Amino acid sequence: MSVTIAPLTKKDLKSDQDVRWCPGCGDYAILNAAQGALAKLGIPKENFMWVSGIGCSSRFPYYMDCYGFHTIHGRAPAFATGIKTANPELSVWIATGDGDCFSIGGNHIIHLLRRNVDVKVLLFNNEIYGLTKGQYSPTSPVGHRSKSTPVGSVDRPFNPLSVALGAGATFVARTMDNDMKHMTLTINQSAAHKGTAFVEIYQNCVIFNDGAFNEVAEKSVRKSKTIDLQPGQPMVYGAEDEKGLRLREFHVERCTAEEADIWDPTDASPARAFLMAQLDQDPEMPNPIGILRMIDAPIFDLEVTKQVTDAVEKKGRGKLEDLIYAGDLWDVE
Amino acid sequence: MTQEIGTELPLQQQESVVIRFAGDSGDGMQITGNQFTGTSAILGNDLATLPDFPAEIRAPAGTRPGVSGFQIHFSSSDIHTPGDAPDVLVAMNPAALAVNLGDLKQGGIIVVNTGNFKATDLKKAKVDPSPLEDHSLDGYRVIKIDINERVKMALADSPLSSKDVQRCKNFYTLGLMYWLYSRPLETTLNWLEEKFKKKPDLVKANQMALKAGYNAGDIHEMFQGQYEVPACNTMPAGKYRNIMGNPALSLGLVAGAELAKLDILLGAYPITPASDILHQLSNYKNFGVITMQMEDEIAAICAAIGGSYAGHLGITATSGPGMALKGEAMGLAVSAELPLVIVDIQRAGPSTGMPTKVEQTDLLQSIFGRNGEAPMPVLAASTPADCFDMAIEACRIAVEYMTPVILLSDNYLSNGSEPWMLPKLEDLKPFEAKFRTDPEGYQPYSRDEKGARPWVKPGTPGLEHRIGGLEKENLTGNICYDADNHELMTNLRQAKLMAVRESIPTPEVTGASDADVLVLGWGSTLGPITSAVDKSIVAGKSVARIHLRHVWPLPHGLDEIFSRYKLILVPENNLGQMARILKSEYPTHNFHSYAKVQGKPFTTTDILAKITEILES
Incomplete structure (x- = not known):
């Protein structure tokens, strides 16, 4: 049966709620990109489901005119797992932040990724706690001075891409809130993936951590400080795409554009993706954006529901009577 | 079966019996208990059971923390609890005896596996000297059987290893108890067929052990006679199955x-x-x-x-x-x-x-x-x-x-x-x-x-x-x-x-519509409260009971009910949590908390004693 779906516009996905992020917040751009990308997916809007936890980013569902559930701190992946498994027809999205996702929700995100539930995760990483007003986060760099670390933090941060890869994520990507074109592309790519898609977005918090990503994401340096990894494309970067990267044994080296390797995120081994994720550590190297990993794996919600439909098919829909009137029975006259 | 039940020994009727099977957590006592339960249910007894097993999967063999128990109360009349004190204790080793002896009724029967009472067994159980020799069991009827040896002899022809043969001990013991309480073997024989469908050697060995235990009752004259607990005829007519709480x-x-x-x-x-x-x-x-x-x-x-x-x-x-x-x-x-x-x-x-x-x-x-x-x-x-x-x-x-x-x-x-x-x-x-x-x-x-x-x-x-x-x-x-x-x-x-x-309905009061004491329970205290209040009423005491299944919000009508009783006794396996709520919701009534926090349910005796104490004070 084919159903004709009236195409959506960006406006169709705007809710009637006043957006309450700070003026200049990177979240506005993400909201704009998501509304634009989702409108074009050919999915009826009643099938979009946004789930979030707690934090600035987690207000996201209120601003999307579709189904939305703003839940509790860190647990959005668990709610989303329940929702998606109950109804695999839905297009389920999670909006989360670096604290929500990797501090309080660390346990849930890794299990969502390992199960490969068909849910898309947009991580708004601003390396700071915004809603609680300025404490350092699990992605803040060592030495970060914040309200709770007046002389600098001593914790080594998580690299979100590495954590996702380590948890067995089947789709891992990164984009930036100040590059609308790339962000829209990446959201589209994540939507097309079957299984959990994990997208880190460099997101600027104008109030508590303004310019955290300027060194790599600022428009004037972006081309030479980041490398956009796209499937089947050469690994080139630089103002004129004149520089390249190639993988040699267990390290990445710089080379000319002509010498650059072709990037393949579908490789069975995540080893190369790990190497690329670690480039952030090296100030001489560009930060990776684009798609680090994109593989096929069994999808949790489909596997779970298949066990149920298979059982019904094999045994027939269970009858309560058979369940109750079972085992050793006896009559009392 | 060729064996005629009770042909040589007298058959006595009993209204109700409590047996506790106790052994090492690897001895299969839960299976033994469940089999006895299933057979008794099909015979039409009313029954209640309570397993008692350690949190450890396998504590060191033969030690007291490793003791696993299963108690069954079966009866020809209505019962509400697994019984306060066992009439019969089956102790598969010294640890099981030491842990459970204190609960046994005075003059009760102890069936003890002497095969597990060697010096090393006693040491593991920290028992010295052997209770079999120090007269500490003088107040009981002690049936000593070397079940290890009996099973070995019964299964001499089995292809099973000697270790696997010993694992049939629980079915020998079960057979013995089936004989003592005149239970048929069919339910368990069939269960074994089903359970070990793919291992015919195990089916045969366990069935032989069961029959050997049963026959031993007759042959060896260990007991003075057999007992019979007839079907319960006060249970409402209908179709029944035995069920535990979690499956239900x-x-x-x-x-x-x-x-x-x-x-x-x-x-x-x-x-x-x-x-x-x-x-x-x-x-x-x-x-x-x-x-x-x-x-x-x-x-x-x-x-x-x-x-x-x-x-x-x-x-x-x-x-x-x-x-x-x-x-x-x-x-x-x-x-x-x-x-x-x-x-x-x-x-x-x-x-x-x-x-x-x-x-x-x-x-x-x-x-x-x-x-x-x-x-x-x-x-x-x-x-x-x-x-x-x-x-x-x-x-x-x-x-x-x-x-x-x-x-x-x-x-x-x-x-x-x-x-x-x-x-x-x-x-x-x-x-x-x-x-x-x-x-x-x-x-x-x-x-x-x-x-x-x-x-x-x-x-x-x-x-x-x-x-x-x-x-x-x-x-x-x-x-x-x-x-x-x-x-x-x-x-x-x-x-x-x-x-x-x-x-939600107002719960019904059982007993007098006004009395000195109303016993109020919620949750699993229903069994012992019912038994204790029934006994008190039979003894002519001014007692009634009420039980809450909806604990929040509380049902309508309680205030009026409470007003008809001088004192409301609230037994709970906590320090008086429901009593505290009742005191704040119905401040004009006289609630009396009765707390027990031993990790064990109330016994009928506990509650009976408390009722008596209150009535006499």
Whole structure:
């Protein structure tokens, strides 16, 4: 049966709620990109489901005119797992932040990724706690001075891409809130993936951590400080795409554009993706954006529901009577 | 069978008997007990059972912490408890004897496996000198049998290894008890055929051990005679099966979902003593049941709430420590006003406490243990079979009122068993869930006459909306921090809880409509309270009883009932949690808390003694 779906516009996905992020917040751009990308997916809007936890980013569902559930701190992946498994027809999205996702929700995100539930995760990483007003986060760099670390933090941060890869994520990507074109592309790519898609977005918090990503994401340096990894494309970067990267044994080296390797995120081994994720550590190297990993794996919600439909098919829909009137029975006259 | 029962030895009738099987946790005492139970049930006895096993999977063999026990009370009259003191103790080793002897009735029978009473066995059990030799058992009838040797001889021709032969000891012992209480072997013989279908050697060996034990009763004249406990003829007519609390609860959840025309989504995390609910429901996939073993207790309830949000019946099952972890998510379910059933199989706390022992200490946690004003109905099952009815009731309230509901059971109910008179399906009243699909005039937080808001499945066109844990504006559900609106919403949520009272019955009083003492119980204390009050009434005492299955909100009519009694005795396996609530809800009445927190249920004797003490003071 084919159903004709009236195409959506960006406006169709705007809710009637006043957006309450700070003026200049990177979240506005993400909201704009998501509304634009989702409108074009050919999915009826009643099938979009946004789930979030707690934090600035987690207000996201209120601003999307579709189904939305703003839940509790860190647990959005668990709610989303329940929702998606109950109804695999839905297009389920999670909006989360670096604290929500990797501090309080660390346990849930890794299990969502390992199960490969068909849910898309947009991580708004601003390396700071915004809603609680300025404490350092699990992605803040060592030495970060914040309200709770007046002389600098001593914790080594998580690299979100590495954590996702380590948890067995089947789709891992990164984009930036100040590059609308790339962000829209990446959201589209994540939507097309079957299984959990994990997208880190460099997101600027104008109030508590303004310019955290300027060194790599600022428009004037972006081309030479980041490398956009796209499937089947050469690994080139630089103002004129004149520089390249190639993988040699267990390290990445710089080379000319002509010498650059072709990037393949579908490789069975995540080893190369790990190497690329670690480039952030090296100030001489560009930060990776684009798609680090994109593989096929069994999808949790489909596997779970298949066990149920298979059982019904094999045994027939269970009858309560058979369940109750079972085992050793006896009559009392 | 060629053996004629009781041809040579006198057959005496007994009204009721309590046997406790005790041995090492690897000795198969739970199987032995369950087999005796099944056979007795089919014979028509009323019965109640209680296993008692260690939290450790296999504590060091032969030690006291490794002792596993199973008690069965079977009777030709109505019974309500697994019995206070065993008439018969089967002790497979010195540790089992040492741990259980104190409970045995004076003059009771001890069947002891002397094959396990060597010096090393005594040392492992820290028993010195041997109780078989120091006259400490003089007040009992001690039947000494070297079961190790007997089994070895009986299975001399078996191809099994000598180690595997020894593992048939429990069936020899069971055979002996079948002889002593004139039980047929067929049920167990058939069970063995089925159980070891693919291992004919094991079927044969265990069947031979069972028969050898049975025949030994006649041949060796160990006992002075055989006993018979006739069928119970006071049980209501109907079809029965024996059932434990957790299986009954699981069936009740499936039944509740059917009556609501919903599919179950269970989110769970393994925890003693609730894991069996996850195990059992995971076998009901052809009933549309989805089970998800999540990464922790919090994820388990969150997945279940997600399931409810998407139009399934979300359920989570846990015990006290898990309840503590789930608190924040329960608050969200209250605020989002979604149906959800939270099962708490209570165990002894605080913290990890005693995972395999009983307590009723989660009552206040269940009623009040959340941040903010987060009212939730709380129910409590009172017997193993009642777990079925109360699971249905929990589903009904959750669906009709769009609310999370807590169902309390406990370790005594979950593993205890009793005959269950099976319900007629047509007697189960449906409560079909209604999903809103009409966009006309839709408001997420409008309410019906019960105070329930509309349930909308995501995917329904035209009803897109956003909800969450932030305070909502009345009707629209939009985020709202307005002072008056918050008070209104708080009161509306409370009013919905109180509206549940309109759908629950006032519990009936058993005994005199006015008396000196009313014994009030909730949960698993029903058995010992019933036995004790029945005995008191027979003895002419001025006592009555009442039992609560809906523990929050409390049903209508209690105030009037309480006014007819001079004193209300409240026995609880906690330090008086329900008594505290009753004192605050009904301050004009005279409540008297009776606490027992030993990880063990009340005995009939406990409560009888307390009633007597109160009446005499």
